[in-house]
Amino acid sequence: MKSPHAHSVRCPPRGRVSGSGRPGAADALLTVDALVKRFGAFHALDRLSFTLQPGEILGLVGPNGSGKTTCINVVSGLYAPDGGRVLLDGTPVAGLAPHRLAHLGINRTFQVPKPFRSLSVRDNVALAITYGRRDGRGADVDTLLESLDLAAVAQRPAIELNNAQQKMLDLARALATQPRVLLVDELAAGLNPGELERIGARLEAIARSGVGLVVVEHLMGFIDQITDRVIVMNAGRHIFEGTLAAAVHDPQVIEVYLGAGDVGTGDA
Ligand SMILES: Nc1ncnc2c1ncn2[C@@H]1O[C@H](COP(=O)(O)OP(=O)(O)OP(=O)(O)O)[C@@H](O)[C@H]1O
Numbered sequence: 517m518k519s520p521h522a523h524s525v526r527c528p529p530r531g532r533v534s535g536s537g538r539p540g541a542a543d544a545l546l547t548v549d550a551l552v553k554r555f556g557a558f559h560a561l562d563r564l565s566f567t568l569q570p571g572e573i574l575g576l577v578g579p580n581g582s583g584k585t586t587c588i589n590v591v592s593g594l595y596a597p598d599g600g601r602v603l604l605d606g607t608p609v610a611g612l613a614p615h616r617l618a619h620l621g622i623n624r625t626f627q628v629p630k631p632f633r634s635l636s637v638r639d640n641v642a643l644a645i646t647y648g649r650r651d652g653r654g655a656d657v658d659t660l661l662e663s664l665d666l667a668a669v670a671q672r673p674a675i676e677l678n679n680a681q682q683k684m685l686d687l688a689r690a691l692a693t694q695p696r697v698l699l700v701d702e703l704a705a706g707l708n709p710g711e712l713e714r715i716g717a718r719l720e721a722i723a724r725s726g727v728g729l730v731v732v733e734h735l736m737g738f739i740d741q742i743t744d745r746v747i748v749m750n751a752g753r754h755i756f757e758g759t760l761a762a763a764v765h766d767p768q769v770i771e772v773y774l775g776a777g778d779v780g781t782g783d784a
């Protein structure tokens with residue numbers, strides 16, 4: 517799936533150091549800076565920081581409960597943060613409601629898709645366009661359904677879709693708002709190899725169009741195919757940043773995964 521050309525398009529500028537001291541931070545599409553989210557006394561996010569460039573696919577990995585979904589929930593506005601910043605093109609957006617963030621260009625998929633079950637696939641996407649864009653002019657529904665292999669089931673109620681189709685519908689609803697930042701939460705889980713290949717190619721095509729993607733995933737083979745850079749999280753913290761190939765040799769990453777599974781196998 518990974519082409520040599522895709523690498524140069526997606527890869528953030530290496531070694532560029534901004535005022536914050538992090539590579540690429542100055543011209544980042546999305547900046548997550550010392551983000552904190554607490555549930556009672558528990559820190560689900562503990563000063564998490566990373567940047568995302570336009571056209572980049574950034575992998576966000578870590579053991580169960582490490583805070584990946586919470587990160588997506590805070591960046592997409594489902595939860596307000598308890599500290600830190602989220603910047604879109606350098607403008608603070610943390611704490612804005614999800615619909616306002618969707619209007620500004622941040623959208624996400626859900627680990628467990630929750631479509632409007634009795635509405636048709638087509639109407640689910642049409643609804644996302646209507647409410648997800650300030651101007652009501654999102655992507656073309658038919659093109660979107662076609663590109664995600666949903667055209668044949670467009671008139672079926674969402675409840676009748678299988679697992680893979682529900683995930684594609686969730687992605688279609690997010691893409692309907694034409695996001696600039698797309699946060700993807702375990703889209704690949706439960707897909708067969710053919711479906712994985714198609715969705716990987718689709719995510720790469722989305723990135724080539726300039727969208728920045730954060731992809732949360734336990735399937736390391738999938739992450740390896742579509743990303744150039746991963747952030748490894750543990751206990752709400754960023755413990756590693758670099759290629760997946762380097763991550764699997766990092767002592768801290770190995771230690772974290774030894775208690776939670778095997779970083780190299782792919783199924784969590
Ligand atoms: N709404 C909530 N209320 C209380 N605790 C929460 C809430 N959401 C998440 N948590 C806790 O925060 C921690 C991080 O959860 P999160 O869902 O972000 O992990 P994750 O990395 O996505 O895990 P997984 O790989 O299993 O999906 C967990 O201990 C979880 O129980």
Ligand SMILES: [Mg+2]
Nearest residue numbers: 584585586627
């Ligand atoms: Mg999760």
